[in-house]
Amino acid sequence: MQLPKIGRKPEDILNDLESFKAKDLPWESGRVFAYVYDPGIEGKDILKKAYSSYLTENALDPTVFPSTLKLENDIISMAGGLVGAKEDFVGNFTTGGTESIMLAIKSARDYFRHIKPEIKTPEIVVPHTAHAAFHKACQFLGLKAIVVPVDKTTYKAIPEEMEKAITPNTILLVGSAPSYAQGVVDPIPEMAAIAHKHGILFHTDACVGGLFLPFAKRAGYDIPDFDLSVPGVTSLSMDFHKFGYAAKGASAVLYNARDLRRFQIFTHSGWAGYTVINTTVLSTKGGGPLAACWAILNLLGEEGYTKIIRDCREGTEKIINWVKQEEGLKVLGEPVANLVAVASDKYSVFRISDLMRKKGWFLQPQLAGSTSQENIHFSIGAGNVEHIDSMLNDWKEIMQQIRDENRPDMVPDMEMLIGMLENATPDTFTQMETALGLQGADLPDELEPINQVLNRLPVDLRNQLLTEYFNRLYNN
Numbered sequence: 001m002q003l004p005k006i007g008r009k010p011e012d013i014l015n016d017l018e019s020f021k022a023k024d025l026p027w028e029s030g031r032v033f034a035y036v037y038d039p040g041i042e043g044k045d046i047l048k049k050a051y052s053s054y055l056t057e058n059a060l061d062p063t064v065f066p067s068t069l070k071l072e073n074d075i076i077s078m079a080g081g082l083v084g085a086k087e088d089f090v091g092n093f094t095t096g097g098t099e100s101i102m103l104a105i106k107s108a109r110d111y112f113r114h115i116k117p118e119i120k121t122p123e124i125v126v127p128h129t130a131h132a133a134f135h136k137a138c139q140f141l142g143l144k145a146i147v148v149p150v151d152k153t154t155y156k157a158i159p160e161e162m163e164k165a166i167t168p169n170t171i172l173l174v175g176s177a178p179s180y181a182q183g184v185v186d187p188i189p190e191m192a193a194i195a196h197k198h199g200i201l202f203h204t205d206a207c208v209g210g211l212f213l214p215f216a217k218r219a220g221y222d223i224p225d226f227d228l229s230v231p232g233v234t235s236l237s238m239d240f241h242k243f244g245y246a247a248k249g250a251s252a253v254l255y256n257a258r259d260l261r262r263f264q265i266f267t268h269s270g271w272a273g274y275t276v277i278n279t280t281v282l283s284t285k286g287g288g289p290l291a292a293c294w295a296i297l298n299l300l301g302e303e304g305y306t307k308i309i310r311d312c313r314e315g316t317e318k319i320i321n322w323v324k325q326e327e328g329l330k331v332l333g334e335p336v337a338n339l340v341a342v343a344s345d346k347y348s349v350f351r352i353s354d355l356m357r358k359k360g361w362f363l364q365p366q367l368a369g370s371t372s373q374e375n376i377h378f379s380i381g382a383g384n385v386e387h388i389d390s391m392l393n394d395w396k397e398i399m400q401q402i403r404d405e406n407r408p409d410m411v412p413d414m415e416m417l418i419g420m421l422e423n424a425t426p427d428t429f430t431q432m433e434t435a436l437g438l439q440g441a442d443l444p445d446e447l448e449p450i451n452q453v454l455n456r457l458p459v460d461l462r463n464q465l466l467t468e469y470f471n472r473l474y475n476n
């Protein structure tokens, strides 16, 4: 598109914007088990109104817009109250889990630069189940991520493996509560105790669980300890834009000590312009996400969240119990929240997700990794609960269809592909993507061949292939 020469009519513009969504996932149907966290009609209404009422306010300078400081302080204190923060805890509102994690790691890096300048390349130790955001943070910030295997049955991090990976360069250990992929909570108290013993920091990634586990505990479910009340845990991330049902762009990073958060803050008053003091990555920062987050926390309150969590957990248990009795399917680990990964030693999970998609259900395929099996992932939110019975009915039919058709997995000639890719130029990747039907945003109906290839490729080749794909997808 070119910038129009003369401005267009507002109604045409808004119609266009609506029409662009035609091919998006139909998330309002409740049939999408990932990416979307729908609080229902009343929640959406207040999110929109609150967001637009703070559209123009700029959280860049809280001395000029004290309203944004008030919102942030309120949100952080509500968050701290949920996750056992110490009395003198501190924290900031960020744009998402990735930013919260990145800031926790920046603080750790700069704190250690201060106390142990002899460390040249700092390392963090992460279980294989830790979110990709930790790898991104390391890549952006010049750290090294040391990945350790998790237990192949429980999918939990193994404290002894974490300890073995500690070197004189280690500055931080990581645990998930729960992991996104399998919904399993790591043994945080044991892991944080190891960090403490070695004089290093510990981050609990409660991005997806921070607004679920505290209410689940209150509702009487058996939830292992994970939060800032656990000795040795020094920072924690939690996302409001997941099961807090806030508008996207809403997360928090919390610290048990102000001394550590100091290293998060960037200040520069020596250039030719206004003084810049940034607590987070962004500088100019819209007030919308803050206002919408503040609004939904106040709308739902403890009671509202607890009710949603009960419903989601009951729905999750329905899925778990159904999978356990279905021939050829299994649940990975023992998910304690509302996230489930389903694998199969007998059937192609990618075939299942393709067939489910044809029936209008979106389940997220997850590829195999060093200590994990390929699987399909469900995040069960408020908007999904009432659709679970009909989802399971369709799934049952699909399993029958898969048994009846008894079709071999679509496995390409991997040796040839890997041979091709090992000496690849960007052109090789382009040719391969074309051969696989990976072109533009319109993916083929059947993603199984693509997923089977990706699933079998070594991770670095996978990464290169997908990087080339996105480098062309955003096409200008």
Ligand SMILES: *Cc1c(COP(=O)(O)O)cnc(C)c1O
Pocket (backbone or CB within 6 Å): 095, 096, 097, 098, 099, 131, 133, 176, 178, 179, 180, 205, 206, 207, 208, 239, 251
């Ligand atoms: C979602 C998630 C993240 C990343 O959060 P974004 O908001 O997508 O940046 C990190 N860790 C866990 C456990 C998550 O579920």
